[in-house]
Amino acid sequence: MDSHRNGRPSRRQFVATGIALGGATLAGCASDNDGNGGNGNGNGGTDGNGDEQSSTDGESGSDGSYTASMAPVGEVEFDSVPENLFVTYPQYADMAVALGHGEGVNTLFSTEMAGTTMNKFYEHLEGVSFDWEGLPNPLEDGLTKEQLYELDSDVHFLDPSYPVKHNDDWDESDIDEIASALGPWFGNFHSGVHSEPADAYADDYEYYTLWEMFERVAAVFQERERYEELKAIHDDLIARIESNLPPEEERPTAARVTLGDGQFFTYHLNTPGFWQAETRPLGADDALTDHDWSGDWGTIDYETMLEEDPDVILHLWGITSRYSIDNVRETLADHPVGSDLTAVQNDRVVAGGMRYQGPIMNLFQLEMTAKQLYPEQFGEWPGYEPGQPYPDIPSDEQLFDREQVASIVRGEF
Template sequence: MAGDHGNESEASTRRDLLKMGGGAVIGAGLLAGCTGESSPGKTDSSNVSGTRNDSTDGGDGSPANASNAGVSSGGSYTATMAPMGELTLDEPPSTWVGGLGFAADVLTALGHADGAVGMADPRFWYTGFYDFLDGVTAPVPDELTPFTTEDRDTDLEVLYELDPDLLAADPNPLITIYGLEKREAKEIQENIAPWFGNESRRKRVDGWSHWPAGKAYPYLSLPEYISKYAALFGEEKRSDALLKLYEPFIEDIRSRVPSKSERRSLALVNGRYNPENRDGWVIYNPKSKVEKTWGKKQYRDLNVVDAFAGAYKGQSSVTVDYEGLLEYDPDVIVFNFGITYRDFQGKNLIKRQRELLEDHPIGSELTAVKNSDLYVGGTPYQGPIINMFQTEMTAKQLYPDEFGAYPGYGKLSKSEQLFDRKRLAGIITGDR
């Protein structure tokens, strides 16, 4: 857990110098949290704001140097995000640590991947899709320093050593799951860097921490998240361009989903666990209980028909044997986290899942197995880049008559692609 860092008055960190010298200035609303909290699932307009406060403008009402990513000319950068409230910086963060991949993808989309110095667990930042975008680069996750341990603890000493300008993460999952104490979250905020994040991957579990305000805070949609980070990093123009590509793409996909009678049923199967290493096959509910959550966003946008609807009994997943799989007999099986488990600790777990089903006397009778409709699924830690690729991938897997067949990971020709890779790459790199 937290190490002994000695007398705080003697611990003159770079963060302390920045505060004294006009670097990072934490807004008065930070400790107080957000005002006018709304109930989970509803967005309070006070929590979606983000503004660049420049003392000068470019003559047309736009901020001076707006085209220069992250450059301030005597101004400041302010954004508001529950649960931490308002944050004001004199300059955009040059270094940051993330959580489990979501914020990292958002910041990559905004052109700031190179600022990553660590993450709660870098293994969950999937960077494979960046290979399909010319000029887009990101740190190798394996080379980033994790600040959580295998025992699900939070290592304060590592965070002090990393000394980032920003913690692009919600502290509450660390408090709820990774052993961080509230006094330690406050210590990090005061001595290392401000927190700035909102955990909205899925419905928050019972017993979820609500630090610092002590009240439930709203979920945020993916576009809201993009806008908030853009304000803090001075990337409003890049954010606008990104959303002008992202939102019409999602709307077009949603408008083209076939009628329910023409949709194939889906089983979202855990890509790692099976009867060999667990008591059966773990099937996830692909339906999001909270509309704004982004962990299963592609399945919500594609309005999937869940083959196991009614089987979960209020839980997020159900475990079945081969007979249970055949009872519900999905048209399509998608292996959740499949893109990660194609190469996990030196093993292709998705290949193994396929073999287990194809070689089993009951598994081989499944409609999805007979028709070879067994597919790699996405990661739930998806920002805008990953979500665009995964929405395209899933659309083709489920509805090939409408969106075209899915030839396999990374094998789409330009004519088969559903969004403009060149335009997306240009937005990210600044070459648009």
């Protein structure tokens, strides 16, 4: 392994353990350049709450090195905690913040939308913030090796399957080159909806829940204790939600969508994958359960939405800067078919969060979704005003303790 330069490792050694590394549209994903290439239908796998997890901390070497593991890259060896962090999707940025390493993030996908949304939640965590301004979007013009060499990152929080599958000019040899010359890849994209990875990684691919991924990222930073403390808060929140859910026959029907030009981009509520980490535990009746699509999301027209006529419309990205939930409601109310929707007439078109959510974001989005689906059980949702932080909720109506989360992130535990 190469020696350190200026106090940080110049390279990271990749260690393969049984895994051979070598050899969209804006409305649909609310992003600048995100692939919709997944072929999975999201109907397989297990529940995604992450309650059953095994330790992922690797063994430490006598020289201070240690390992962390995530499919499809397998086991990766580090000689010290990485400081310069290549990040694409904001779940990894949120994980870095949660583990006390947010200052190391050097890139961020859909930078302004992701950065401002993260800080809308952090507004309620004293001493916690994320400095996103000035970070480049690594996927805006397509991922290039030149860009990665310029950044000289210690670790790349991106699934190697992603560039191989979504970029014609990337193959396994390019992945190997970056891992060897700069730093390892460490990410898992296709766990979002259990979609299909690139062929080169299919045999060894594994699907993780959000919190299983967080555990593995915590191992990269040697922050096991922070992870366990936050996981305990998440487990308590899930237990609180599950113990207070109404009987299934009394739950509302809901559709999780993004409003497009004359159509809805659609997602499921209860299928496996970390994109559903804030809806699946709520167990609402998915109004679109009989609809399927070959990619990571689907589309339906107004007439089909009216046929399903959900009690609640959860507008994905509704809390982000990309959409004004007030404008969404107005557009639906002014449409000759949309105005007939029960959710429109009953004022139950509500702002959802981001599907690219890390652990802190997940806690807030679980609370937000619980209150919007089940106000009688979890308290009234105060509403979200576009452009503003996550709304203030009285302490006795909060579903988790903000100060407890903030103190963990600050390292005071």
